[in-house]
Amino acid sequence: xTSPSKGFGVFLKSCVLAVLVIVSAGCSxxxxxxxxxxxQPWVAPYERGLLSREEMVRERHTYPSQFRxxxxxxxxxxxxxxxxxxxxxxxx
Amino acid sequence: xKLARILLTVCLLIGxxxxxxxxxxxxxxxxxxxDGNIRLSEYYGDVVMLNFWATWCGPCRQELPVLExxxxxxxxxxxxVLAVNVDTPDVDVADYLSEFQLSFPVLLDQSHEVVKKYNIxxxxxxxxxxxxxxxxxxxxxxxxxxQRKYEQIIxxxxxx
Amino acid sequence: xxxxxxxxxxxxxxxxxxxxxxxxxxxxxxxxxAVPLPKDKAEATYHYYDGGGVEVTGPALFIRKxxxxxxxxxxxxxxxxxxxxxxxxxxxxxxxxxERTEYSVSADYVENDAKISIAYVNxxxxxxxxxxxxxxxxxxxxxxxxxxxxxxxxxxxxxMSNISDFKDTADHDFYRLGLSxxxxxxxxxxxxxxxxxxxxxxxSPYRKALVNGVLFDExxxxxxxxxxxxxxxxxxIETWSTAIKAQYRYFSDSWDIKADDFRLSAxxxxxxxxxxxGWVRYYGQSSASFYQDQFSSVFTYRSRDKExxxxxxxxxxxxxxxxxxxxxxxxxxxxxxxxEWIRYQYxxxxxxxxxxxxxxNNKQLYEFDATVAYVSFSTNF
Numbered sequence: 001x002t003s004p005s006k007g008f009g010v011f012l013k014s015c016v017l018a019v020l021v022i023v024s025a026g027c028s029x030x031x032x033x034x035x036x037x038x039x040q041p042w043v044a045p046y047e048r049g050l051l052s053r054e055e056m057v058r059e060r061h062t063y064p065s066q067f068r069x070x071x072x073x074x075x076x077x078x079x080x081x082x083x084x085x086x087x088x089x090x091x092x
Numbered sequence: 093x094k095l096a097r098i099l100l101t102v103c104l105l106i107g108x109x110x111x112x113x114x115x116x117x118x119x120x121x122x123x124x125x126x127d128g129n130i131r132l133s134e135y136y137g138d139v140v141m142l143n144f145w146a147t148w149c150g151p152c153r154q155e156l157p158v159l160e161x162x163x164x165x166x167x168x169x170x171x172x173v174l175a176v177n178v179d180t181p182d183v184d185v186a187d188y189l190s191e192f193q194l195s196f197p198v199l200l201d202q203s204h205e206v207v208k209k210y211n212i213x214x215x216x217x218x219x220x221x222x223x224x225x226x227x228x229x230x231x232x233x234x235x236x237x238x239q240r241k242y243e244q245i246i247x248x249x250x251x252x
Numbered sequence: 253x254x255x256x257x258x259x260x261x262x263x264x265x266x267x268x269x270x271x272x273x274x275x276x277x278x279x280x281x282x283x284x285x286a287v288p289l290p291k292d293k294a295e296a297t298y299h300y301y302d303g304g305g306v307e308v309t310g311p312a313l314f315i316r317k318x319x320x321x322x323x324x325x326x327x328x329x330x331x332x333x334x335x336x337x338x339x340x341x342x343x344x345x346x347x348x349x350x351e352r353t354e355y356s357v358s359a360d361y362v363e364n365d366a367k368i369s370i371a372y373v374n375x376x377x378x379x380x381x382x383x384x385x386x387x388x389x390x391x392x393x394x395x396x397x398x399x400x401x402x403x404x405x406x407x408x409x410x411x412m413s414n415i416s417d418f419k420d421t422a423d424h425d426f427y428r429l430g431l432s433x434x435x436x437x438x439x440x441x442x443x444x445x446x447x448x449x450x451x452x453x454x455x456s457p458y459r460k461a462l463v464n465g466v467l468f469d470e471x472x473x474x475x476x477x478x479x480x481x482x483x484x485x486x487x488x489i490e491t492w493s494t495a496i497k498a499q500y501r502y503f504s505d506s507w508d509i510k511a512d513d514f515r516l517s518a519x520x521x522x523x524x525x526x527x528x529x530g531w532v533r534y535y536g537q538s539s540a541s542f543y544q545d546q547f548s549s550v551f552t553y554r555s556r557d558k559e560x561x562x563x564x565x566x567x568x569x570x571x572x573x574x575x576x577x578x579x580x581x582x583x584x585x586x587x588x589x590x591x592e593w594i595r596y597q598y599x600x601x602x603x604x605x606x607x608x609x610x611x612x613n614n615k616q617l618y619e620f621d622a623t624v625a626y627v628s629f630s631t632n633f
Contacts, residue, residue: 040213040395041213041394041395041396041397041434042397043395043397043434043435043436043437044204044207044208044212044213044395045212045213045214045215045217045395045396046144046146046178046204046207046212046215046217047204047437048148048215048396048434048437049146049147049148049149049178049179049180049437050180050437050438050488050490051434051437051438051440051488052148052149053148053488053493053495053521054521054527054575055488055493055494055495055519055520055521055527056440056486056488056495056519058486058497060573060586060588060630061295061297061573061586061588061628061630062293062295062297062314062328062630063295063297063299063312063314063330063626063628064297064299064571064588064590064626064628067297067299067312067624067626068569068592068624071301071594071622071624072513072535074559075303075559075565075594075596075622076511076535076537076559076563076565077503077505077507077509077511077537077540077559077560078478078480078501078503078505078509078511078513078537079448079478079480079503080426080428080446080447080448080478080479080480080503081428081444081445081446081480081481081482081501081503082444082480082482082501083430083442083444083482089332089352089354089375089377089380089382091332091352150288150291151288180490182490213395235321236321
């Protein structure tokens with residue numbers, strides 16, 4: 001996709017950027033200089049109340065949903081991408 | 093791709109903090125849970141700790157007893173906590189507070205006008221004001237051990 | 253601004269994306285929303301499953317405790333008491349009872365906007381032992397609106413037989429990527445991707461395949477690669493105090509199995525102390541390339557595992573939870589009860605009446621109903 005010379009340019013720029021990042025992480029003065037303007041989230045922290053409601057919280061109880069997920073995966077062929085993981089078992 | 097660039101630049105540039113040290117604190121009037129309307133300017137001359145909190149915020153709940161201790165300790169020297177609650181109108185804040193014995197005013201900012209004006213970017217958020225109404229310090233979040241930090245800030249402001 | 257210009261001059265989108273991911277947490281000013289340490293919690297659950305001649309019941313205990321400001325550790329204990337008289341067992345084996353015990357320990361470490369979790373799970377039953385190790389990393393961006401996570405798990409199983417000297421192993425690797433995004437004050441969306449690689453003995457030493465009505469040992473491939481992808485959204489309707497959650501999951505693997513998983517749930521609070529919940533689920537999968545109910549000759553790879561066949565399942569469930577007032581050091585204790593009815597309808601797995609696999613007329617497509625239920629007491633402290 002990118003020609004060799006362009007690719008090298010990208011590589012060079014990324015090296016410079018990586019050095020900048022590593023240095024700024026350690027040097028507080030440089031950190032002051034390279035600070036981006038503060039990011040304003042479109043949902044402010046004080047507007048997060050609804051997402052913290054009991055009804056919205058996933059897994060208020062740990063095991064019930066884990067057990068249901070376990071039944072689903074044992075009684076079928078698929079597993080994964082459910083948000084919860086467990087161990088193996090010889091469930092046949 | 094060009095649209096993405098513009099969008100990213102816009103997003104990154106939006107909003108520079110208005111709540112920065114050295115600024116004059118914006119005056120406001122809010123309804124309090126128990127004592128009628130309260131105006132910030134009524135407290136000029138005192139060191140004020142504006143604390144923004146909500147019932148759904150765990151660290152805020154932990155911080156409330158700490159605020160009460162600060163109030164008791166420094167009130168006579170000319171200090172007060174003004175707790176500004178940002179819950180939605182359906183929440184019964186008075187009922188929530190019944191298990192705490194709080195002696196400082198708790199104000200209701202249901203429309204989020206004040207918390208937005210002070211650009212509070214974490215919960216809880218505390219803004220410390222000097223006696224002449226200037227923002228001197230902003231503290232975001234609450235962890236065990238922050239009480240000591242608060243006391244140091246308040247003592248310094250009281251000495252001015 | 254020079255930094256942004258440097259970004260925009262990048263030609264490769266992928267590189268740009270990863271560098272941005274790396275750069276943002278370092279350069280971002282004040283953490284607007286630090287990742288909270290999981291709350292201390294203790295939970296006791298009793299679970300129950302009954303379906304298709306199989307009954308599984310047992311307790312599960314869970315405890316989580318914070319150690320200092322940044323670390324949280326958990327321990328759990330789980331038992332399955334199994335009584336199996338499933339259709340396979342009924343057809344060519346004898347009903348049995350068995351016990352499976354699972355222990356797990358894990359630790360979480362949080363610092364600013366990131367969380368690292370490690371866990372170890374051990375499952376033990378007379379003919380199967382499994383050890384799995386998990387590693388997960390999650391980080392919040394953009395004022396806590398976005399959470400990106402990645403994870404890796406590795407499991408090793410020892411597979412044995414209660415009725416013979418059979419012994420073999422199976423290894424599993426899991427790779428996970430996740431993203432959750434706050435879109436509105438009342439809505440959050442999630443995407444998850446997982447790749448699983450299995451190697452070794454992946455079948456059952458007991459299960460048989462049918463070749464022209466005669467029972468043969470099944471034989472599964474010794475490798476399997478799977479991919480699963482899910483997309484979900486949670487939306488809170490404030491006026492009804494109800495949360496609606498929807499999820500779609502797609503699964504596809506190297507055995508030719510493809511599956512669709514649709515879930516929809518509604519959770520509502522009533523007065524101060526009650527939460528009620530209802531959910532539906534549809535799951536459909538297509539069969540593995542080496543699955544057949546009856547083979548016409550002995551194929552190298554052959555299986556009659558109904559769980560690898562083409563089937564549809566429909567679920568309907570409900571849950572009720574009562575939230576107590578704090579009781580001394582028990583904070584927000586609650587008692588939950590839930591039940592789910594699942595109907596399994598197989599499209600290419602037959603029930604042979606009178607146990608005669610040779611009959612071509614006296615068979616019917618198999619289906620059964622299962623009930624899943626639980627009672628759980630949970631409290632923070």
